[in-house]
């Protein structure tokens with residue numbers, strides 16, 4: 309494979325034309341209405357903030373402090389450290405608006421310079437906390453496993469130490485000075501930033517757009533920094549604001565105790581300390597720095613609260629499942645022609661308890677062929693696709709069999725070798741376009757990232773290619789739409805963008821897992837037509853995973869029917885649908901609604917697919933099969949030449965599609 313498109317690949321204009329409004333929203337498609345992420349969410353947060361007078365007031369106060377801190381030498385009327393004993397302990401006057409202290413220094417100037425120390429110290433510690441905490445949180449959250457467990461135990465220990473105590477200890481060891489003290493505070497902050505980052509990463513890494521980025525061949529570090537990190541910023545901004553207030557208070561406390569600043573610096577805490585002896589005659593000396601500290605801490609905290617209220621919560625992680633019980637693998641030689649692009653042989657995948665999620669799965673896909681895998685939920689379709697892509701969930705592993713893409717063995721491939729296959733030779737289209745695209749980046753950025761991950765194209769070239777891809781998948785105004793965020797696309801248009809992303813590096817095989825399930829019925833047909841048209845133009849092979857026999861009938865050449873982790877029938881769509889050989893295929897066909905069945909109750913298959921740890925003995929379909937005999941309940945059922953796993957295959961006359 310080369311990095312360049314195959315000849316004749318991308319010269320097309322729109323493959324399909326749809327009636328769209330200027331925003332690309334198809335009639336009847338409600339998906340665009342939601343997806344409140346990206347700039348729309350930011351705008352909403354901003355609007356809510358503008359409606360919170362307290363938050364705005366705090367923001368204004370903090371901005372004023374920043375101006376005072378930065379402009380202190382220009383704004384302060386006197387040198388804050390220059391003593392003038394002749395003027396000591398004076399009340400407010402025209403010369404000294406807020407009076408002078410016991411050494412005759414101007415109180416106003418000292419308050420202004422104190423702002424500088426306070427902001428500098430708190431920014432330093434929060435910056436240390438953010439850099440360390442976010443880095444560690446991203447790492448342990450994304451890597452998980454032992455890294456996560458060890459990281460969290462250390463975090464527990466660190467969090468049990470009060471920040472002030474650690475600061476005092478560090479000052480005792482490293483010597484006094486605000487830098488050392490704030491380093492200690494930064495270390496404690498790092499723990500809470502790490503926890504927040506980790507929690508968001510744990511939720512985000514389960515999302516489809518992260519899988520999609522991996523399928524597109526992006527490196528883990530790139531995925532963490534570009535895809536996951538932006539999702540962490542909203543809670544971090546809130547936490548950082550509150551931490552700034554805490555740090556300011558700690559700086560003031562340390563300076564009050566005399567272990568923070570040195571003699572040349574001015575701090576509100578030190579001003580408070582110095583005022584103690586004169587507080588009864590000159591209360592202003594204590595009130596002014598005290599008020600500055602109180603108001604600043606309050607402003608930071610209330611700003612944090614306001615930001616939290618204005619922002620919206622993000623989604624929760626997906627739950628996992630699965631338990632034990634080992635079943636025997638029945639190895640079946642599967643005839644696969646030499647021209648097969650993909651050959652899966654005897655593939656068995658187990659979970660961490662040894663339960664077989666799929667057993668002895670064998671099939672092949674020829675070049676230019678569309679192959680369907682169909683079955684109810686929980687039959688193992690997605691695990692099969694994930695095994696091919698090297699994207700099995702944590703704890704789930706390939707226990708046997710092989711997956712060959714032409715001459716390359718994919719089973720057991722990892723790291724760079726796997727990255728070279730994913731997104732380069734195999735593309736993936738996920739079920740829900742809304743979650744397969746990162747909400748925080750424009751479509752153009754996501755497509756160019758995918759293109760550049762495998763090609764030596766420059767940014768500008770990748771941008772042009774992204775526009776070509778959008779044209780190819782029938783997205784109108786591609787140059788304009790590249791600037792849009794995913795939520796600005798309707799469901800159908802977003803799925804076209806996902807397909808464009810999957811085509812970014814001109815794959816030989818495109819895997820589409822329930823590509824139309826999340827879409828309106830009218831849009832479903834358009835997306836299927838698009839896939840068929842792309843297959844022909846780009847001479848790709850297509851693997852379509854679906855629970856919908858209609859999708860198989862419309863788009864596939866051959867089909868594998870999966871039940872309880874096994875393929876139970878594997879034939880041309882025409883044959884399998886006209887004369888099914890496995891009772892499960894017959895039952896699935898009977899459950900498809902038809903015009904002739906209008907008014908009749910819809911046929912259903914009694915019972916449900918058992919969980920992987922409880923696949924039945926014998927034929928796995930036997931508890932739900934109307935034709936099952938005692939023989940079907942024991943032993944193992946091998947697959948015949950048509951891949952049919954039924955002991956009664958020769959005697960049964962099953963009904964085909966109506």
Ligand SMILES: Nc1ncnc2c1ncn2[C@@H]1O[C@H](COP(=O)(O)OP(=O)(O)OP(=O)(O)O)[C@@H](O)[C@H]1O
Nearest residue numbers: 629630659665685686687688689690691701919920
């Ligand atoms: N992460 C996991 N850990 C353990 N078991 C899992 C995991 N994911 C899926 N399984 C189990 O593997 C079996 C096959 O699931 P799979 O998701 O492949 O089915 P499916 O046919 O694709 O269903 P759906 O259409 O709902 O996605 C099921 O028993 C399921 O519970």
